[in-house]
Amino acid sequence: xxxxxxxxxxxxxxxxxxxxxxxxxxxxxxxxxxxxxxxxxxxxxxxxxxxxxxxxxxxxxxxxxxxxxxxxxxxxxxxxxxxxxxxxxxxxxxxxxxxxxxxxxxxxxxxxxxxxxxxxxxxxxxxxxxxxxxxxxxxxxxxxxxxxxxxxxxxxxxxxxxxxxxxxxxxxxxxxxxxxxxxxxxxxxxxxxxxxxxxxxxxxxxxxxxxxxxxxxxxxxxxxxxxxxxxxxxxxxxxxxxxxxxxxxxxxxxxxxxxxxxxxxxxxxxxxxxxxxxxxxxxxxxxxxxxxxxxxxxxxxxxxxxxxxxxxxxxxxxxxxxxxxxxxxxxxxxxxxxxxxxxxxxxxxxxxxxxxxxxxxxxxxxxxxxxxxxxxxxxxxxxxxxxxxxxxxxxxxxxxxxxxxxxxxxxxxxxxxxxxxxxxxxxxxxxxxxxxxxxxxxxxxxx
Amino acid sequence: xxxxxxxxxxxxxxxxxxxxxxxxxxxxxxxxxxxxxxxxxxxxxxxxxxxxxxxxxxxxxxxxxxxxxxxxxxxxxxxxxxxxxxxxxxxxxxxxxxxxxxxxxxxxxxxxxxxxxxxxxxxxxxxxxxxxxxxxxxxxxxxxxxxxxxxxxxxxxxxxxxxxxxxxxxxxxxxxxxxxxxxxxxxxxxxxxxxxxxxxxxxxxxxxxxxxxxxxxxxxxxxxxxxxxxxxxxxxxxxxxxxxxxxxxxxxxxxxxxxxxxxxxxxxxxxxxxxxxxxxxxxxxxxxxxxxxxxxxxxxxxxxxxxxxxx
Numbered sequence: 222x223x224x225x226x227x228x229x230x231x232x233x234x235x236x237x238x239x240x241x242x243x244x245x246x247x248x249x250x251x252x253x254x255x256x257x258x259x260x261x262x263x264x265x266x267x268x269x270x271x272x273x274x275x276x277x278x279x280x281x282x283x284x285x286x287x288x289x290x291x292x293x294x295x296x297x298x299x300x301x302x303x304x305x306x307x308x309x310x311x312x313x314x315x316x317x318x319x320x321x322x323x324x325x326x327x328x329x330x331x332x333x334x335x336x337x338x339x340x341x342x343x344x345x346x347x348x349x350x351x352x353x354x355x356x357x358x359x360x361x362x363x364x365x366x367x368x369x370x371x372x373x374x375x376x377x378x379x380x381x382x383x384x385x386x387x388x389x390x391x392x393x394x395x396x397x398x399x400x401x402x403x404x405x406x407x408x409x410x411x412x413x414x415x416x417x418x419x420x421x422x423x424x425x426x427x428x429x430x431x432x433x434x435x436x437x438x439x440x441x442x443x444x445x446x447x448x449x450x451x452x453x454x455x456x457x458x459x460x461x462x463x464x465x466x467x468x469x470x471x472x473x474x475x476x477x478x479x480x481x482x483x484x485x486x487x488x489x490x491x492x493x494x495x496x497x498x499x500x501x502x503x504x505x506x507x508x509x510x511x512x513x514x515x516x517x518x519x520x521x522x523x524x525x526x527x528x529x530x531x532x533x534x535x536x537x538x539x540x541x542x543x544x545x546x547x548x549x550x551x552x553x554x555x556x557x558x559x560x561x562x563x564x565x566x567x568x569x570x571x572x573x574x575x576x577x578x579x580x581x582x583x584x585x586x587x588x589x590x591x592x593x594x595x596x597x598x599x600x601x602x603x604x605x606x607x608x609x610x611x612x613x614x615x616x617x618x619x620x621x622x623x624x625x626x627x628x629x630x631x632x633x634x635x636x637x638x639x640x641x642x643x644x645x646x647x648x649x650x651x652x653x654x655x656x657x658x659x660x661x662x663x664x665x666x667x668x
Numbered sequence: 669x670x671x672x673x674x675x676x677x678x679x680x681x682x683x684x685x686x687x688x689x690x691x692x693x694x695x696x697x698x699x700x701x702x703x704x705x706x707x708x709x710x711x712x713x714x715x716x717x718x719x720x721x722x723x724x725x726x727x728x729x730x731x732x733x734x735x736x737x738x739x740x741x742x743x744x745x746x747x748x749x750x751x752x753x754x755x756x757x758x759x760x761x762x763x764x765x766x767x768x769x770x771x772x773x774x775x776x777x778x779x780x781x782x783x784x785x786x787x788x789x790x791x792x793x794x795x796x797x798x799x800x801x802x803x804x805x806x807x808x809x810x811x812x813x814x815x816x817x818x819x820x821x822x823x824x825x826x827x828x829x830x831x832x833x834x835x836x837x838x839x840x841x842x843x844x845x846x847x848x849x850x851x852x853x854x855x856x857x858x859x860x861x862x863x864x865x866x867x868x869x870x871x872x873x874x875x876x877x878x879x880x881x882x883x884x885x886x887x888x889x890x891x892x893x894x895x896x897x898x899x900x901x902x903x904x905x906x907x908x909x910x911x912x913x914x915x916x917x918x919x920x921x922x923x924x925x926x927x928x929x930x931x932x933x934x935x936x937x938x939x940x941x942x943x944x945x946x947x948x949x950x951x952x953x954x955x956x957x958x959x960x961x962x963x964x965x966x967x968x969x970x971x972x973x974x975x976x977x978x979x
Contacts, residue, residue: 432864438797438836439776441860508777552755554775556796 224382226600227325227356228349229315232655234262235280235611241270242284242615246291246605247585248592257289259611262654267607282649284615291603292324292612292652293569296414296594297389297468297492297540299561300326300357302348303341304333309545309632311352314565317543317631319354319658321565322614322647324603325595326355326543330362331390337362337373339381346382355652358384358600360414363402369394372402376409384598387414389468390515392450394420399454403463412490412598414466415454417475418516422446427556429502429517437508439556442517448474455482455489466597467491469542471516473526480535490597492540493527495568496637499575500524504637510551510558511637514544531590532582538594539587541568545633562637567624569616570643578644611651620646669961671790673779674799675840683844687809689957690950696733697953707736710963713766713788715757717743717773722924722948723793723802727770730955736963739766754778755785762786767963771795789962797833803923804837806954808845810947811881814919819846822878825867826907827885827931828896830857834923835885839865850879853907856896872906876913883921884909887931900930911935919943 237259244255244267256273258266266273275281300314309317318326328345330336336345342361349357361378365371367388375386386402393399393415402413423446428434430441451467455478458465470476470493482489496514501521505512512518530536544561551558569591576582596602603612625639650658669682696704712731714724724740731738741761743749748757754773761769762785769786771779772793779792794800811818823842829835829851842849843866851858852870863869876882887903897903910933914920920932920942928934936942 430860432861435859435861436836436865437776438799438833438859443860508780549753549755552753554754554773554778554781554796556775 224346224380226358226382226384228346228382229353229356229653230349230351232653234654235259235651235656236261236276236278237280237282237651237656238273238275239282239284239289239615240273242287242289244289244605245585245588247589248291248602249604249606251605252585257605259651259654262611264605264607264609264611267605282615286617286619287648288616288618289605290322290588290614290616291592291605292614292650293322293591294593294595294600294603295323295326295541295543295565295568296466296538296598298326298328298543298565299331299545300328301332301545303345307547311349311357312354313630313632314543314545315354315357316658317563317565317629319650319652320630320647321567322569322616322650323565324355324612324614324650324652324657325358325600327358327360327384327595327598329387329389330360331367335362335367337365337367339374339377342378342381342383355650355657358598360385360387360389362386363388363393363413364398367391369398372398372405375402375405375411379409379411383411384600385412385414385466387416387468389414389416392416392418392420396453396457400457400461403458403461406463412464412466414468416468417447417450417454419446419450422449426517427513428505429519431502431520433502433506437506442515444472444474444519444523447472447516448478451475451478455479455487458489459485459487462488464488469494469497469516469540470527470530470536471497471519472523476526476530476535483535490537492538492594493531493536494540494542495564495571496562498524498527498531499571500637508555510553510555511562511635511639513555513558513560514542514562514637515560528576528581532586537590537597539568539572539590540594541565545631546635547633551635561635563629563631563633563635566629566631567636567638567643569647570622570624570645571638571641573618573645574643611654613651614647615649617646617648618644620644622646671779671783672801672958672962673783673790673792675801675804675837675844676799678844680844683805683808683841686805686954686957686961687812689960690809690953693953693956693960697949703733703735705735706960707731707734707963710736710767711765712736712738712768712770712959713761713764714738714740715761715769715771716741716793717748718794720772720793723772726948726951727793727955729952731959733952734956734959736767736959739764754782758782758785762788768959791958791962794833797831797836799837800833801837802951802955802958803834804841805958806947806950807838807883807921808841809954810921810943810950811919813946813950814943815880817846818842821847821880822850823847823881823883824850824852824876824879825883825885826852826873826909828857828887828891829853829862829885830859830896831888831891832885836865838883839867843867852876854897854903857891873913877915879918881919881921882909882914884931886923886925887927904930907931908933909936914939914941916941921947924948
């Protein structure tokens with residue numbers, strides 16, 4: 222029998238009563254003030270505000286003026302274990318996730334070595350069973366060493382708990398190789414998550430190709446580098462009847478390619494990151510290396526199309542592509558810096574502040590797009606309903622904070638939103654029934 | 669002015685002031701003793717991560733004519749080859765308390781970056797393909813000397829604009845001085861979006877005759893292997909500035925070193941229209957003016973506290 226897809230470290234199942242909290246869970250049809258009681262990690266009861274009494278020994282949390290959402294799920298994070306623990310590890314990465322309100326994350330395989338064999342995946346999952354604060358799933362590589370030349374032992378990896386497969390950080394350049402992976406998927410299942418980039422077009426590019434790159438003299442990565450590969454891979458998936466998930470969409474043409482594929486009946490899903498939804502290549506003008514990521518920040522019409530796609534559902538979910546890098550790796554000239562920004566701790570607050578408060582997106586839509594990421598990989602969606610494991614995040618939407626003001630839970634600080642004033646502070650995160658995060662200043666009432 | 673990082677940072681008054689100061693210094697170059705004591709006791713450090721004989725020696729000469737002490741630090745054969753980061757190199761060299769660091773690197777934005785790590789004044793001598801502000805200033809100086817003013821002049825910058833920091837700085841500088849700039853070259857070597865800087869874009873030299881000034885860029889041989897253009901021969905056929913294309917009243921400029929027979933034919937290099945050696949001469953006096961602007965007068969303030977993180 223295949224291993225369970227998510228693993229996490231030792232934890233204590235929570236007994237908590239959250240009083241008079243605004244519960245917002247679109248899937249559960251909840252949008253009202255409620256008392257919510259969690260017993261032994263399971264949602265025991267949801268009742269009218271200030272009607273439930275705490276069970277013996279249960280902690281009581283005052284929820285008045287606060288919101289309780291289903292826990293967020295991020296299908297795209299880089300936890301850097303094994304081999305790059307100077308950037309992040311399973312403990313710091315999942316702590317950052319919990320601090321951002323996430324109750325589950327999916328880790329990418331571009332570590333050192335690449336997670337491309339069952340023994341490696343097993344040892345990584347063993348480590349997660351010791352160190353992870355919240356449930357973690359792993360996507361091993363599609364090709365050995367992510368070299369794009371030979372398939373990994375996908376069936377054995379699936380038995381060892383692979384949630385899906387990805388060569389994230391690199392595209393599967395060869396159409397023939399991707400086709401074989403799609404064929405093999407019929408044996409073993411597992412969605413193929415694809416980083417879409419045509420290296421003959423992206424070349425040595427370090428930022429979006431446009432008037433900013435032209436002015437800075439920095440080599441550009443054109444939008445078609447992404448969209449042409451999406452169109453190709455959607456055609457392959459359609460032909461083979463395979464399931465693919467397109468990672469970190471960045472451009473108008475990419476969204477159009479996804480939309481066309483979905484209309485044609487291709488089993489394709491996709492994600493967008495908070496940074497692509499909120500920033501553009503104008504933010505790269507100062508050559509701040511925190512603004513260097515792949516795919517690059519693009520233009521305002523691209524950003525607007527991503528927002529529209531998130532609203533319409535062409536974009537299925539939000540994924541942070543949390544990509545920590547050590548300070549000395551980022552404190553170099555822009556063209557030398559590695560790609561990536563951290564994002565777990567700021568994702569909700571940044572999107573809430575920039576998209577929900579101005580009325581661009583409804584709050585319940587943002588919650589839906591931040592919780593559905595696992596479902597695309599056949600994982601259950603957190604639900605606030607009696608009998609469900611407690612996967613929820615308690616948020617003070619009125620609380621204002623400056624990103625990075627007290628440092629980060631992540632081992633790295635390369636956050637593109639650092640220094641921004643954000644609204645919406647995560648006070649408490651329940652993940653698989655355990656308290657995974659508690660804001661330091663969050664007072665406990667009557668414990 | 670605290671640093672000279674880019675032309676983008678300057679306004680027309682800044683450029684005018686530097687050009688006027690350079691004109692005053694040009695008289696020094698004609699003396700038998702080509703030296704003034706303006707920067708006596710000051711130290712200028714040349715830090716070059718790319719091979720450069722001309723620009724480095726031009727800065728060295730400029731500093732010496734102002735009586736400053738000069739230290740040259742080349743990246744090759746130094747701690748840089750042992751893996752020292754740019755930041756550590758700057759911190760180490762700053763311990764010698766240079767008053768100015770003249771820096772050239774292959775990376776855009778590096779001059780601005782190092783200005784956060786040292787109290788020395790930073791002069792950008794080329795940051796990747798981004799900017800080369802002293803080249804633009806000496807080009808403006810050369811043209812002002814030749815034409816009187818740039819207002820209303822039509823200046824064509826011809827060639828590999830994509831890989832040229834000279835082009836970027838000059839597009840900005842010439843426009844700030846009132847000129848109309850057109851860039852022309854093979855479509856593969858004109859970066860998409862360059863017109864956002866305010867210049868016109870052409871892919872042929874058909875209308876080159878309308879230019880008052882023709883500024884040819886160096887065509888590097890390695891561009892052929894990367895298929896930016898099919899061959900030097902085809903490039904020369906379409907984009908070489910030669911006697912047939914260059915009119916008698918046009919001014920011809922080039923940042924050097926020239927590839928004779930590629931971007932310029934031999935006869936135009938030697939023609940009276942060419943001001944290429946005047947540009948080299950201008951290099952020293954303009955760099956004197958820049959160093960004087962940054963270092964003469966008020967003592968450089970203490971550095972801001974070291975950056976807690978990337979800014």
